[in-house]
Amino acid sequence: xxxxxxxxxxxxxxxxxxxxxxxxxxxxxxxxxxxxxxxxxxxxxxxxxxxxxxxxxxxxxxxxxxxxxxxxxxxxxxxxxxxxxxxxxxxxxxxxxxxxxxxxxxxxxxxxxxxxxxxxxxxxxxxxxxxxxxxxxxxxxxxxxxxxxxxxxxxxxxxxxxxxxxxxxxxxxxxxxxxxxxxxxxxxxxxxxx
Amino acid sequence: xxxxxxxxxxxxxxxxxxxxxxxxxxxxxxxxxxxxxxxxxxxxxxxxxxxxxxxxxxxxxxxxxxxxxxxxxxxxxxxxxxxxxxxxxxxxxxxxxxxxxxxxxxxxxxxxxxxxxxxxxxxxxxxxxxxxxxxxxxxxxxxxxxxxxxxxxxxxxxxxxxxxxxxxxxxxxxxxxxxxxxxxxxxxxxxxxx
Numbered sequence: 001x002x003x004x005x006x007x008x009x010x011x012x013x014x015x016x017x018x019x020x021x022x023x024x025x026x027x028x029x030x031x032x033x034x035x036x037x038x039x040x041x042x043x044x045x046x047x048x049x050x051x052x053x054x055x056x057x058x059x060x061x062x063x064x065x066x067x068x069x070x071x072x073x074x075x076x077x078x079x080x081x082x083x084x085x086x087x088x089x090x091x092x093x094x095x096x097x098x099x100x101x102x103x104x105x106x107x108x109x110x111x112x113x114x115x116x117x118x119x120x121x122x123x124x125x126x127x128x129x130x131x132x133x134x135x136x137x138x139x140x141x142x143x144x145x146x147x148x149x150x151x152x153x154x155x156x157x158x159x160x161x162x163x164x165x166x167x168x169x170x171x172x173x174x175x176x177x178x179x180x181x182x183x184x185x186x187x188x189x190x191x192x193x194x
Numbered sequence: 195x196x197x198x199x200x201x202x203x204x205x206x207x208x209x210x211x212x213x214x215x216x217x218x219x220x221x222x223x224x225x226x227x228x229x230x231x232x233x234x235x236x237x238x239x240x241x242x243x244x245x246x247x248x249x250x251x252x253x254x255x256x257x258x259x260x261x262x263x264x265x266x267x268x269x270x271x272x273x274x275x276x277x278x279x280x281x282x283x284x285x286x287x288x289x290x291x292x293x294x295x296x297x298x299x300x301x302x303x304x305x306x307x308x309x310x311x312x313x314x315x316x317x318x319x320x321x322x323x324x325x326x327x328x329x330x331x332x333x334x335x336x337x338x339x340x341x342x343x344x345x346x347x348x349x350x351x352x353x354x355x356x357x358x359x360x361x362x363x364x365x366x367x368x369x370x371x372x373x374x375x376x377x378x379x380x381x382x383x384x385x386x387x388x
Contacts, residue, residue, distance in 0.1 A: 047241020183377030
């Protein structure tokens with residue numbers, strides 16, 4: 001590591017330069033002017049917030065159609081796509097669902113959730129159904145922190161111990177404006193928790 | 195996609211099953227019984243929370259030594275390691291810094307931050323200096339939302355437009371209890387934002 005210690009650091013403007021990020025499809029549903037609507041939004045600004053209870057956070061601009069549905073229903077589903085779904089994921093991140101059905105546009109299928117009223121994306125091998133427990137108005141984005149109240153996964157990405165097999169899941173990564181697959185596995189090491 | 199539509203979904207217990215996650219080294223500093231201490235903690239539970247101002251969130255258990263330093267100082271640094279640092283990253287996630295110097299133990303070097311008082315990890319090609327703007331006590335973990343107030347990056351991971359070159363950064367991914375490298379780039383697609 002002595003080589004890298006001598007590298008010159010460049011100072012850049014403050015930015016959200018965190019890599020890699022998970023690229024997910026968030027589904028949501030709610031009433032708009034008395035009519036039930038649902039939508040999909042592609043997000044990479046999502047992460048884990050808590051173990052007990054299990055929680056994940058998503059950052060959504062208030063101007064997005066999905067923001068109102070999530071804020072009013074207090075529910076969302078984080079659908080984790082496989083890398084083969086990158087075109088559908090990209091489309092859902094670049095088209096508004098206010099006047100169009102993004103499921104139809106992207107060739108995706110609604111499936112029932114177990115606990116929440118929002119639909120699950122049938123083609124995604126993994127879905128986390130969430131109920132909003134906290135909203136932080138951060139600035140350009142609201143951070144919704146949701147408790148995971150149910151998980152659905154394709155049988156072929158679940159190992160015999162009911163854990164997700166990440167290699168078989170083949171999740172979609174995001175960084176630098178483009179999508180990536182996961183590469184080689186580096187393994188765990190020998191340090192035991194003290 | 196018709197094949198995947200027919201797959202049987204398995205219902206799993208609620209869990210934080212989100213993939214991939216960024217594996218980062220968070221550095222922090224503060225006073226403990228009148229003595230200045232610093233520490234490193236490996237986290238994968240981090241994500242982007244806001245664009246304007248730029249914010250990232252980290253989830254930390256209150257029992258961790260770093261939690262007290264971050265809570266008291268109101269500052270932390272998210273150091274993004276390259277994949278070659280996976281052993282050092284793993285060590286920092288499995289040893290407590292309460293009685294030991296994790297920088298020395300992991301062969302890592304303290305470098306000065308630009309804005310905050312916590313040290314930067316010199317070997318990490320990218321560092322986001324953060325000030326805590328919001329803390330959400332989620333349960334087993336506290337979610338610290340920090341505004342990014344400065345970014346430092348190795349010159350060789352910065353492209354001519356001052357953006358991070360993710361392939362050269364070669365960040366460390368986490369999922370399913372093991373570390374991964376990023377794999378093939380899937381590219382951007384043709385959908386223009388409406």
